[in-house]
Amino acid sequence: MIRRSCVECGLPFPIQEKGFLYIYSQPLLVESFRSFSFPFIQKDNTILFPYEEKETLKKIIDSLLRLKIKNLFAYTGQKKDKIVQPMISIETLYERIKTEPIVDFIAKGNLVSHFQPIVQLQDFSIYGYESLLRSSDTNIQINPGELFQVAQQTGLHSLLDQRARETAVKSRVNKIGSGVKSFINFLPSTIYNPKFCLQHTFSIVEKYNVEPEDLVFEVVETEKITDVNFLVDIFNTYKESGMKVALDDVGAGYATLEMLKKLSPDYVKVDRQFISYCDQNVEKQSFLQEVMNIAKGMGIKILGEGIERKEELDYCRSIDMDLAQGYYIGKPQAEPVNKIFVI
Template identity: 30%
Template structure:
């Protein structure tokens, strides 16, 4: 485009060359039309009217070439003399026009040219081509009615200069129209983009453009403007290019990502473009992914990965501040029994209830983690370390209460290990392992207990690994290292040994002789107890038959059934197989089930006990009083014997509560037709008191420790026991 300043320079050049002030003044008037805001047709008509007046021309016209380049028509004419006659003429036939300025006079024209001039009632025609964007688009035709019209060179130059001005105006209008058109198209495009867009001047910060979303959506507009204000205040525009800002709108709850870029605007100026995209769903997806990565999907607690991350931070902070913290490692007791007995869906419900219970303990919300299966970890941060003892008590209390599954009470206890940091370790994996080691020590010592990590516990763990390895080998080798001992059960009134309890011992070739407390919890934990239990039952049945066949037909043996055995789907069939295999009289076998099993899933327990009783054995409820069963449970179960746990007997001589409890059970047994056996009797005073309370049978060291079959037979099967 030839700008206004170039045209002005051209004008002054004409002044110097021509010296014609009149022509120059006329050209000056036309040059000023460059600033006219009218349409091209309007401005062009004004120009050619001035040409006609200034040159005393017959007419002047601007002809526009058609898009196909085959015809042209008048778009502006000074006096409406020639335009209509040339509208439909083919350019190739219009011999008055050419690719350059052409002066056609009647006196020198060809016959065809004379014919064209005659059509226009003209004696002479000056035609000048006008190009737009380097393409010939129009012609300026100026007609005279005398032969000497435009005879001077200065007139020709004047017409050429006017054509140049028309070219400049046309080029400017095309560009301006393109800009307007481009701007309109751009706005329509940007209005349909799902982001807010604001364009502002890089130099001043003034807003040049806002799309529809930025104009009408309040939170979008406020977010972009807030970010732009921050960028311009810091005067670090380039530093924010390519670096998005994330903003959260509290009122709408939406997240936006604001990005910045620099570019040339449609008018050529430097601008900053700020776009705000709604990334709320992206944020939600990220949060969901993060939640899934750090949380246990079942319980909603944090998971193992999150535990390691958090514990590492807490240990670092605790050590730096010279404070203390702790890791609590919990494992549920006999969870597998509930899971197998009720089904995994109810096991999952129990885990959810336990998770809710733990987080409900003051100070533990946000600090509980499910490590997998039925294992949980709790991090005690230094801020609540002084409450450790209280927290441990609250956890024990939580597990002293029943959980409700299938509208029934179920009891599930836990064993917990505690390791301290930085005292025991400052390594995440090591401190967790130590708490796990202490947890097993607690499990070995009894249910619903806890133990602190110590070097003694560590040594015990090393021993446990030896026990585990050797136990697996012993079981795979026909269980021949396990032996059955027998402890007498004595009639209180006659002091005669009427039965005994079969108790397993392990005579390990590698580790030596071990009592049940050293390996039974581990066997249960490892799932090996079923093989051992079946072996003990078979040996006891075989021994009972021998004694029955050799002069003691009414003598019977009590055999403990582990919870794992009882939860086997084929438990009744398996026991029938053993009874049939040994040929023992089933009535001389008493199957003992633990209280914790009896009170969980009453319907299933009833089905199992009913099935077992049909085989002939009697049923005893073992460890009564250690669990949480109500008297109502005892009334529902078809029991033959109730065995009161030794914990009630240890201090019964001085403990009024223990005496009242035993008396209550004795009275109940008479009502429901069961016999009472009291375990753990070691002193004469205990024996005399229990006798006075009406207890039927006594078992304990007072009458004999568990011994091998041959020794038991010598001491107890020849009649009256003496003291």
């Protein structure tokens, strides 16, 4: 689990239409550039490549990448006298130029949350909603998965994750009543110091006057958890602020039953692969029962996700699973539904 720094929560610096590509100079680096077809200026510990258009900038960076120099950092600017922006790796800068429209959306685009209902299996009443990130502009069709993929490639994962958490908290105001939970995804790799990094989230909760106990923060399925103790610290920080935590996709490789015991979350969400046709598969039924035994013994609520068939819903209900979500129950919508009608 890679830990990041504060600079990655900030807005990305703009890619200048024309100006200079600043490269931090390394020993013998200048000699590597002698064969370049692009002119450059050496100034103290910095090498500057002037460019008149972004296409030229792309070509310069592409040529630099071909040299395969390790730890090469850069930024773009218009001043030749001093460094005015934090430097990032040349690879990251190249990705930001290639995906500039999406990078701009990550930084400044209008985000909203859609709501997928989560029900209590005993009576199908609304227990809460999972908040899912969307664009508020219907003319902009950007898949959330694509957003996070570009964010990862461009070093903006922390910024997007922070914006997504804020959007989820803000979106429930005047839409979801007190006592109804909001399940909000978070990426532990974007947090390097839980007590410091999560202060932004806690301030947003206070700003919008949301009850902390109505928020459930869950580790998303894309995270590969290697530092369990660090994740325990993150969970404890949420809990100390009165919020709940969930372990997503239990059984899907990394979220093992052993980890469930170590983390002791408030909720576990059983991965879709164990829910699909669980009514017909003895091995899946055995796994679900094992999860149930451990979680129930620890006072953890169990949520079956990805339910798409009545038979799956009926089986989960028959083994006393607590909660459920999936397309059979309800799809994500811009406005939260108040009631669920299950046939």
